[in-house]
Amino acid sequence: MSSTTSGSRNQSQHHQPTRPKAPSSKASSVDTGYFQETPRLKNQFKDDVAIQRILSLYLSPVLLKPLHKELDSLASTALSPKVLTWLRDAETNPPTLESHDAFANRNENLRTSVGWRKLSELGAHEGIVAEGYEGRYGRIGQFAKYYILSPSSAITTCPFAMTDGAARLLAQQIPKAPSSTQGKVFANAHFRLISRDQSTRWTSGQWMTERPPGSEVGRRETIAVYSPLAEPTNFDDVDELGPWIIDGYKYITSATDADMTILLARTASGLSAFYAPTRLPNGDRNGIKVVRLKKSTGTMALPTAELELNGMRAWLIGAEGDGIREISTVLNVSRIHNSVTAVSFMRRGLAIAKAYAKARVVAKNRPLWTMPLHLRTLAGLELLHRASTHLTFLTVHLLSVIEDSASPTSINSSGYLYVPSSASAIQLFRILTPMTKALTARLAMITLSESVESLGGIGPNETEEPMNIARLLRDTQVLSIWEGTTNVLITDLISVLKRTSRAGGEGRSWEVINEFVEENLGRGGRAGEAGEILERCKVVLWKEWKEFESILDTRSKEELTRSGRAVLWRLGWVICGVLLIMDARRDGDRVATDLAKRWILERGGIWGWDDDRGNEEEERRVEDRTGDDCLVVFGEELPTGAEGRPKL
Numbered sequence: 001m002s003s004t005t006s007g008s009r010n011q012s013q014h015h016q017p018t019r020p021k022a023p024s025s026k027a028s029s030v031d032t033g034y035f036q037e038t039p040r041l042k043n044q045f046k047d048d049v050a051i052q053r054i055l056s057l058y059l060s061p062v063l064l065k066p067l068h069k070e071l072d073s074l075a076s077t078a079l080s081p082k083v084l085t086w087l088r089d090a091e092t093n094p095p096t097l098e099s100h101d102a103f104a105n106r107n108e109n110l111r112t113s114v115g116w117r118k119l120s121e122l123g124a125h126e127g128i129v130a131e132g133y134e135g136r137y138g139r140i141g142q143f144a145k146y147y148i149l150s151p152s153s154a155i156t157t158c159p160f161a162m163t164d165g166a167a168r169l170l171a172q173q174i175p176k177a178p179s180s181t182q183g184k185v186f187a188n189a190h191f192r193l194i195s196r197d198q199s200t201r202w203t204s205g206q207w208m209t210e211r212p213p214g215s216e217v218g219r220r221e222t223i224a225v226y227s228p229l230a231e232p233t234n235f236d237d238v239d240e241l242g243p244w245i246i247d248g249y250k251y252i253t254s255a256t257d258a259d260m261t262i263l264l265a266r267t268a269s270g271l272s273a274f275y276a277p278t279r280l281p282n283g284d285r286n287g288i289k290v291v292r293l294k295k296s297t298g299t300m301a302l303p304t305a306e307l308e309l310n311g312m313r314a315w316l317i318g319a320e321g322d323g324i325r326e327i328s329t330v331l332n333v334s335r336i337h338n339s340v341t342a343v344s345f346m347r348r349g350l351a352i353a354k355a356y357a358k359a360r361v362v363a364k365n366r367p368l369w370t371m372p373l374h375l376r377t378l379a380g381l382e383l384l385h386r387a388s389t390h391l392t393f394l395t396v397h398l399l400s401v402i403e404d405s406a407s408p409t410s411i412n413s414s415g416y417l418y419v420p421s422s423a424s425a426i427q428l429f430r431i432l433t434p435m436t437k438a439l440t441a442r443l444a445m446i447t448l449s450e451s452v453e454s455l456g457g458i459g460p461n462e463t464e465e466p467m468n469i470a471r472l473l474r475d476t477q478v479l480s481i482w483e484g485t486t487n488v489l490i491t492d493l494i495s496v497l498k499r500t501s502r503a504g505g506e507g508r509s510w511e512v513i514n515e516f517v518e519e520n521l522g523r524g525g526r527a528g529e530a531g532e533i534l535e536r537c538k539v540v541l542w543k544e545w546k547e548f549e550s551i552l553d554t555r556s557k558e559e560l561t562r563s564g565r566a567v568l569w570r571l572g573w574v575i576c577g578v579l580l581i582m583d584a585r586r587d588g589d590r591v592a593t594d595l596a597k598r599w600i601l602e603r604g605g606i607w608g609w610d611d612d613r614g615n616e617e618e619e620r621r622v623e624d625r626t627g628d629d630c631l632v633v634f635g636e637e638l639p640t641g642a643e644g645r646p647k648l
């Protein structure tokens, strides 16, 4: 033992340590000390400049005026105590399944929470599906409502997505039905799917996934056999059971509580699509055994199950062997719903992050919302949201156009944006649907993850609604998986871009994108500072598009698929860039112009673009952007004296 050590011990034995002086302030306790001011969300329509600008690109002022009123009121409903109570109930009481009664008899009892059922009722009442078929505001109005309600919906939007897809498919099939009975069966189902009335409305499932890989739809193991009933059923015409019998195992099916389903099964002629009610008119299940519920990180309130089908009675949709083509109608619609969910979650996540930044005070007592680095982070996310929402609503508008181009709700009445009609619209829609779904789901993950982090340690907590940003992050994860994973959608996108022609050569279906880019960028610019910035954006975007077009032209489908993520980002970047320019050009709005500049000249929107074309040149010019960041994020000037405020 060293003398130093023993010396110090001796010292401590001889001298009583002096008690440190207590600090002048009091120690914190559970009820005393520093308390964070509670952040509050504003009205989620009034506070959302992005959606207001985007709606005005597509709808006339005559339609916008009443729609704004309804969206304002719906936004209040979405944050009302009643809806938040239902949301909490749906999240904390996930569905349960009892399979047998006390005497070991099979007696399936699938229970969902009151909150889940009430939120579903609310969505139907507000026309989350119906609005798209009623002709008042068309698809744009429908999805604007969906966008406002979705973050408070406990994913009741998932069954609505499939319901909408099934409604569109059945609407196409009714005039083609091979018998009057089948026509009546389909018409009855369609009427119920688009009903707002609780006593008549139905929801639909969409059952494709089985144990073999989802991306190999051809390997379905569910079998359908034509076996008409020997005796009529004595049910009403509209309840008549179909002549096909289906057996098989469906491995992942959401909306297990749905009233009907569209499903795939194999017949002697190949994969075919079918319609089936989930229950018989007497209330028994239509040959469906709910084997078990799935447990998922997100989508807690949504009943998702494995199902065994045994003698399910169904009607064939379209021709035998055409199943993939038929069900793609459902998928195209449900992918749009997925994209709208993604951008609506981005919006709510950002609203929470912004409310928190307004309430939180950080380093040396400075308001978090004025901190340059924090503002820069949030401005980057606002940019992702603005671009993604533009892309999504362009796809929604194209759906409108291909459904009914003559409807007043399909006429892009502002006239600022060129959108093709007829055959080109169908082609553009086909390209944009998988692209938009894939891109918005990925960007929503980035935005929600960053937004969670922006609340610091509270972010991952399952806090009270409506501030529960952790729930949004959990639910966002599934958006990139169901309705096709990112890479499966990219594969689909590239196969459309490089579609093989009947003669065997590779097609040039991206020409419709060229038309979209050229027609829009070629339109007249505007004068002034905004006009000058937008002109520079136009030149850069056009050059990038032409370079990318030559890549599409010269590389084979296989080569493009190998670097598919880059194809997704670059194509998405071009289309979003066009939309941002066109939005800003119409009025030279300062924030809209700044967003176009950030996206195009600074490449602020590119995440995961795996080449090294960075943004050095423009980055050098962006030394002091805190004031602009503040405008982009909060729509207000940075307060005088805040760090980063440009010197006057």
Ligand SMILES: Cc1cc2nc3c(=O)[nH]c(=O)nc-3n(C[C@H](O)[C@H](O)[C@H](O)COP(=O)(O)OP(=O)(O)OC[C@H]3O[C@@H](n4cnc5c(N)ncnc54)[C@H](O)[C@@H]3O)c2cc1C
Residues within 6 Å of the ligand: 205, 206, 207, 208, 209, 212, 213, 214, 215, 216, 252, 253, 254, 255, 296, 299, 304, 478, 481, 482, 483, 484, 485, 486, 487, 488, 491
């Ligand atoms: C909560 C939830 C609810 C769902 N609800 C439904 C429902 O209601 N109805 C329904 O039918 N399905 C539903 N699904 C299933 C979902 O659609 C599938 O899980 C999804 O399409 C992926 O299919 P898979 O699980 O078979 O994965 P796989 O196809 O096995 O994919 C596994 C991985 O391989 C990758 N991959 C596959 N093929 C390729 C390729 N060619 N190139 C590159 N990568 C590839 C995928 O990107 C993925 O990362 C649901 C899923 C979840 C999570």
